[in-house]
Amino acid sequence: RDLLQFPREDDVDIAMEILVQWTSQGLEDVRLVNYSVLLDLPGSSSNTVTLKNSGECFYPSGQQCNRETKTLHNQDLLYSYAAYSAKGTLEGELVDIQYGTVEDLIRIQAITNVTKKIALLKLGQSPLLYKLSLLEDAGFGGVLLYVDPCDLPKTTDLTDKAFMVSLNSGGDPSTPGYASIDGSYRQNRLNLTTLLVQPISAMLAKKLISLPEDTVQQDRCIPLQLPATGKKIISLNIQSVTTYKTVSNVIGYLKGSVFPDRYVIVGSHHNGLNTYGGQEWASSTAIITAFIQALMLKVKRGWRPDRTIVFCSWGGTAFGNIGSYEWAEDLKRVLQRNVVAYVSLHNPVRGNSTLHPVASPSLQQLAAESQSFNCVEKSRCPGSNVSSVQIQGDSDYFINYLGVPVTQFSYEDVKTSENSSFVCEALFPVHTRKTEELDPSFSLHETIAKLTGQVTLQIASEPVLPFNALDIALEVQNSLKGNEVDIPQLLAVASRLRDTAELFQSDEMRPANDPRERAPIRVRMLNDVLQSLEKSFLVHRAPPGLYRNILYRLDERTSQFSVLLEATEHCKLHQSNETLQAALSEVLNSINSAQVYFKAGLDVFETTLAGRK
Structure with missing residues (x-):
């Protein structure tokens, strides 16, 4: 509640408020890090x-x-846009392409030439950036x-609300792949697509396809669809403006006593947009601030x-x-060596029906154990349903460029359809669902704080990192089951990875269970192997919107x-299997690289122990 009272002129103001709060709670080393982006x-x-x-x-x-209308909801109208869309005016025929899948x-x-036409596209089912790349390749000129x-969940009525999306895959577009520090070369990238993209409300979509307002009949929702008859010509006018602004991060360090050069990062975010993005930033910031407060009380006791x-x-x-x-680009070399895990607090209470834990394979077991201990309302925490799937938010760089194990707990509403995936890419106005309506007693916030806190403390304080090598190998084998592309080499190398991971798990996890096995040099070497288990699974190139880290579905x-799924789809569209062969090669090399890495870890330990004997 206090956080929502902050006057929010821009990013720097709210970051300064957070810095003051963290410092007042006793966190010793808190910095404001600014970038002009x-x-x-x-x-x-x-x-329009x-x-x-x-x-x-x-x-x-x-x-x-x-x-x-303009004066009534001015801010909402302005922020209903796609950041980094192409700008200008386009007149063209409206073409309904539903979810924009390869089949669509x-x-x-097969029935029309789509060049310079305007696609009517539903959000969901697959990442927006991936769908837009398909539309751009096909020759479309614009997208509604x-x-x-x-x-959407039945409890949510957003029919008359438009929203904001970003077409930026990550980071400052003017410095792709390197940090926006003073003196960096700035590339002239005013838009990141040739498409004019405009988010609209479902109400406007209905008007454009001439449907009656109410499309829900006796508890059965009828998906929207443009009738086959009648040509609709529309004119789209987009006037967003690119400008350099300061973006601020607040970074606070609680130094470790044994391995101060190994970092467990806990990440939340703050929001400089006046109304958009809901209030999840306040939930996110409140939980991380409460966690800092609790830890600093322990620090005062030694x-x-x-x-x-x-x-x-x-x-x-x-x-x-x-x-x-x-x-992360600024500190890349340090983070590659030092970060052992990232714990995400992105949008922790976005619904109130069920707990949705996500973790990379090596952390799934830890996340499941924490969940069974800490859930305040058991009915909303179904068994061990931890999955490794793509998530929104700032864990992105750590997963896809650093190969760092990540975990995140959040509350969601029950998904209403199989198309609901990736609908959360839309940022609706703040007043659509207030956090206090979702969680009036703050019990869900309390659960997320406990889960996040326990996982963070276990990773930060256990002598041997609580990462599970075998779960990675099992996830790889599961990802090859039922695959349309049955390649014997892939299955063979995945089997070797599992055998090596089993050996690694049984032989080298003894220090985790037996203090007598914890010679400092041995523990350090074991942890060095464990913290890099997932780095082998970063492919060089992934289609837009898809993770480079192939361990996430x-x-x-x-x-x-996902890279194999996409490559199979690509074959249908382009009648060529070149992309599929390249993707298979990337996956094969990733699995092989992981197996070699695990085996090298085993060899090192055997040599060390033989030397000691």
Whole structure:
């Protein structure tokens, strides 16, 4: 509640408030780290969609263009946009491509030429950036993006709300792959796509396809669809403005007493956008601040973690995780060597039906154990359902460029359809669902704080890192089951990885269970192997929106490696298996590299022990 009272002029103001709070609680080393980055912000007037058949002009929310509407919800209208979209005006025929899957595209291209036309696209099912890359390749000129009410929880009515999305895959677009420090070369990248992209409300989507307002019949939701008859010509006007702004991160260190050069990072984010992105930033910041407060009481009584805990509140998250990317690119060499895990607090209470734990394979066991101990409301914490799936937020760089094990706990509403995955890419206005309505007693916040706290403390304080090598090998084997592409070499190398991981687990985890086995040099060597278990699984290149770290699946519906799934789809679209062969080679080399790495770890220990004997 206190956090929501902060006057939020921009990112720096709110970051300063957080810095003061953390310092007042006794955190010794707290820094404000600023980067000047390229943001794409709304223009002075709202983007518009005009139906040429009738001449009607609409704002993204579905309200008709007039001065009265404009002043009523000015901020909401302005922030209903796609950051880093192409700018300008486009007139073209509206083409309904549903979720923009490869099948949808093949179906549409068989009946019409899509060049310079405007796609009506539903958010969900797969990452937005991936779908937009397909549309761009197909030759579309623009995209109207909306969320089908059937894909939202029944408790949520966002029919008349437009939203914001970012088309930025991560970091400052003007310094791709390197940090935005003073003196860095700035590339001229005013938009990140040739498409004019505009998010609209479901209400406007219904108007454009001439549907009656109510499409819910006797508890059965009818998905929206453009009728086959009648050509709709629309004009799309997009006026966002790119400008350099300061994005601020707050970084606080609690130094470890045994391994101060090994970091466990706990990450939340703060929001400089006046209304967009809901109130999840306040939930995120409140939980990390309460955790710091509890830890500093222990520190005053003489306690210290073994490893350093780094607390981070990131800026610029809504625009493509900019603050976390820039800091990680700035400190890349240090982080590659020092970070052992990242614990995410991105949007921890986005619903109130069920706990949704996500962890990379090596941390799944730890996350499941923590869940069974700490859940305040057992009915909302079903058994051990920890999965390794793509998630939103600032863990992105740590997963995909550093290969760091990650875990995150959050509360969600029950998914209403199989298309609900990736709907959370939309940032709706703040007043759509207040945090206090979702969790009036703050018991869900309390559960997330306990789970996050326990996992962080175990990783920071156990002599041997609580990472499970065998779970990685099992996840790899599961990802190859039922694969359309049955390659004997892949299955063979995955089997070797499992055999090596089993040996590693049984022989080398003894120090975790027996203090007599904990010679300092042995523990350090074991931990060095454990902290890099997942680094072998970063492929060089992944399609837009898909993780480079192949240990994470697209969502709960899919069990295969996402790069192989996508490559199989690519074959259908381009009648060539070159992409599939390249993807298979990347996956094969990743699994082989992991097996070689595990075996090298075993060899090192055998040599050390033989020497001691």
